[in-house]
Amino acid sequence: MFKMMGSAISRWTMPHFAAAIVFFIAAQIAMIAGISYxxxxxxxxxxxxxxxxxxxGWLTILMLGALHQFVPVITAQPNAAGRSALVSLVAIxxxxxxxxxxxxxxxxxxxxxxxxALPAGGxxxxxxxxxxxxxxxxxxxxxxxxxxxxxxxxxxxVFLFATIVLGILMSLVLSRPDLMPWPRVxxxxxxxxxxAGLIGWFTLTAIGVSYRxxxxxxxxxxxxGPLGTAVLLLCAGGxxxxxxxxxxxxxxAALPAAVIAAAAAVTGLGLALYLIDMVRLYRGRRRHxxxxxxxxxxxxxxxxxxxxxxxxxxxxxxxxxxxxGPLAYLLLFGGLSGLGLSQLYKIVPFLTWLERYGRVLGxxxxxxxxxxxDERRDRPWFVLYFAAVALGTVFGLLGRPLLWxxxxxxxxxxxxMIFRALWLVRRRAPLIVHxxxxxxxxxQRSNSA
Amino acid sequence: xxxxxxxxxxxxxxxxxDPELGYNIVDLGFVYRxxxxxxxxxxxxxxxxxxxxxxxxxxxxxxxxxxxxxxxAAVDVTMTWDPPWSPDRMSAEAKAYFGVGL
Numbered sequence: 001m002f003k004m005m006g007s008a009i010s011r012w013t014m015p016h017f018a019a020a021i022v023f024f025i026a027a028q029i030a031m032i033a034g035i036s037y038x039x040x041x042x043x044x045x046x047x048x049x050x051x052x053x054x055x056x057g058w059l060t061i062l063m064l065g066a067l068h069q070f071v072p073v074i075t076a077q078p079n080a081a082g083r084s085a086l087v088s089l090v091a092i093x094x095x096x097x098x099x100x101x102x103x104x105x106x107x108x109x110x111x112x113x114x115x116x117a118l119p120a121g122g123x124x125x126x127x128x129x130x131x132x133x134x135x136x137x138x139x140x141x142x143x144x145x146x147x148x149x150x151x152x153x154x155x156x157x158v159f160l161f162a163t164i165v166l167g168i169l170m171s172l173v174l175s176r177p178d179l180m181p182w183p184r185v186x187x188x189x190x191x192x193x194x195x196a197g198l199i200g201w202f203t204l205t206a207i208g209v210s211y212r213x214x215x216x217x218x219x220x221x222x223x224x225g226p227l228g229t230a231v232l233l234l235c236a237g238g239x240x241x242x243x244x245x246x247x248x249x250x251x252x253a254a255l256p257a258a259v260i261a262a263a264a265a266v267t268g269l270g271l272a273l274y275l276i277d278m279v280r281l282y283r284g285r286r287r288h289x290x291x292x293x294x295x296x297x298x299x300x301x302x303x304x305x306x307x308x309x310x311x312x313x314x315x316x317x318x319x320x321x322x323x324x325g326p327l328a329y330l331l332l333f334g335g336l337s338g339l340g341l342s343q344l345y346k347i348v349p350f351l352t353w354l355e356r357y358g359r360v361l362g363x364x365x366x367x368x369x370x371x372x373x374d375e376r377r378d379r380p381w382f383v384l385y386f387a388a389v390a391l392g393t394v395f396g397l398l399g400r401p402l403l404w405x406x407x408x409x410x411x412x413x414x415x416x417m418i419f420r421a422l423w424l425v426r427r428r429a430p431l432i433v434h435x436x437x438x439x440x441x442x443x444q445r446s447n448s449a
Numbered sequence: 450x451x452x453x454x455x456x457x458x459x460x461x462x463x464x465x466x467d468p469e470l471g472y473n474i475v476d477l478g479f480v481y482r483x484x485x486x487x488x489x490x491x492x493x494x495x496x497x498x499x500x501x502x503x504x505x506x507x508x509x510x511x512x513x514x515x516x517x518x519x520x521x522a523a524v525d526v527t528m529t530w531d532p533p534w535s536p537d538r539m540s541a542e543a544k545a546y547f548g549v550g551l
Contacts, residue, residue, distance in 0.1 A: 009502055069502070076500035216498055217469070219536050219547070286536040288548025353468045354502055362464060362510025368471030 008078070009069070009354050012085035016065020017344065019093060021419050023057025024337070028412040031405065038401040042325055043190070049103035054332060055197060056096050056125060060160070062340050063205055064088065064132045066347065067153065071136050074150045074212050075143030088131035095124025099171075106174065115175040122168035129164055133157055148228060152208025155236045159200025162243070166193040188250030192243065198328070199267065200239050202336050203304075207235065207274055210297070213343055214278070217294050218285035227277050234270025238263055261315065268308055275305050292375040292382065293346035299386040300342060303334025306393075326396030333411065334389040341385065341418055348422045349373050378421045385414035454520050458483050458490065461514040467496070468503055472546065474511070478538025481529065483515075488522035490515045499530045 030036050036050035072079040102118025170189045173180045215222045241263035249255045310327040349372040357366040392407030463473045482493035508526045515524045536549045
């Protein structure tokens with residue numbers, strides 16, 4: 001007999017992933033079709049529609065789906081998600097649908113009254129986030145004192161709420177300027193919304209999840225020592241200080257610009273130290289040969305690294321108008337989506353394996369997780385994805401929107417092929433089933449087959 | 450514990466793999482202790498990390514495989530992460546396969 005010890009499979013994680021993938025494809029199609037940035041201005045309603053397909057539809061749903069599975073792993077606690085994960089997903093999907101309607105109305109393509117769908121949708125997304133965090137927060141609370149990686153996730157979730165609340169406030173001002181004539185909310189709020197979402201929610205959460213997953217998959221030391229602590233303190237402290245000082249500035253506190261710049265620089269230093277620690281993690285790994293998911297996390301980390309000089313350039317030269325778009329693109333598609341795609345390539349087969357083979361383990365021959373995918377077949381699509389994002393960033397910096405859209409088409413094709421590989425994992429039984437007496441020589445034979 | 454039963458349990462547990470690493474749990478060093486007294490087997494097991502979603506499946510597999518060995522009447526499987534597992538616990542073959550120490 002044994003007592004149940006592991007975290008259970010989160011049954012709503014895979015539906016989250018499926019929904020997120022649909023939105024990722026939709027966002028790329030919108031950008032290629034020329035109805036949003038880079039063809040339309042950054043603040044145009046249709047750009048906002050495409051951006052929210054990407055940020056809420058793809059990245060937020062992807063991350064929440066992953067967190068429902070991995071917060072229990074990170075904290076070694078039982079899974080508390082249950083039905084709240086489904087409630088969260090449905091609320092976010094309906095809310096995003098309403099927000100998209102609101103953006104289209106804002107563009108003038110629907111009756112103006114439909115603009116109210118924007119704050120209504122935002123409230124539903126907020127309700128979805130609350131439902132998700134009710135279970136995630138409970139799991140995190142039970143795990144106090146929080147393990148290292150979970151601390152990033154907890155702080156990221158706080159910024160998720162800050163992002164959504166600011167978004168709702170701006171949408172109210174946009175939809176009813178007659179009742180709320182507060183242009184300052186839009187002029188200052190947009191930057192705060194972006195900072196909270198891109199760096200606070202997405203990047204801090206991605207850092208936490210990457211610390212856990214990459215140490216696990218590369219057999220690198222989990223203990224990150226003083227450098228890891230510095231990353232946590234500088235990233236989280238710097239981000240909170242930047243955000244709060246910007247809020248104070250927006251509220252009319254008239255803080256010296258140097259205060260906000262210094263806080264932003266602290267965050268940048270934290271991110272730089274994170275990347276240095278990632279180099280240390282890869283160098284210190286015990287699993288010498290990288291699998292595709294850990295190998296393809298590297299170009300995503302390089303994309304994060306390239307964001308730092310771009311952000312410094314914007315801060316020093318103040319050229320947010322020309323550099324802001326390429327920077328956001330590189331961060332969203334190269335760093336965050338790149339990390340998401342590469343880790344989906346491991347998480348989907350792993351969860352599929354648990355569903356299909358977990359119960360027969362030890363009773364009959366079972367495949368390895370690696371046998372559910374074909375790395376040789378899929379590697380070129382990952383290479384194409386990151387090469388296209390690199391080219392897209394260059395075309396963005398050079399101000400060539402048509403070529404940029406061509407690059408987006410290339411990474412749409414690459415991502416479709418990666419999603420096809422994940423679809424095959426879900427649909428097909430593996431071709432190779434290893435003999436039960438598992439030893440190195442048989443593995444090597446099957447790998448070379 | 451007789452050497453025969455010990456060898457039989459080890460062989461039986463070699464049919465259980467860690468799905469992510471793709472290698473049998475004996476050579477990975479997941480089995481900290483396997484003792485048999487009067488047909489009652491007690492297995493002390495670990496995984497690469499606490500909270501791993503495969504843990505319960507590994508426990509069930511270890512229990513089933515041990516129970517299938519002739520002369521075993523009852524099995525207790527206990528999980529522990531103290532001391533934590535490290536790649537140093539792998540067999541020489543497993544280390545060579547994963548490139549540990551390169």
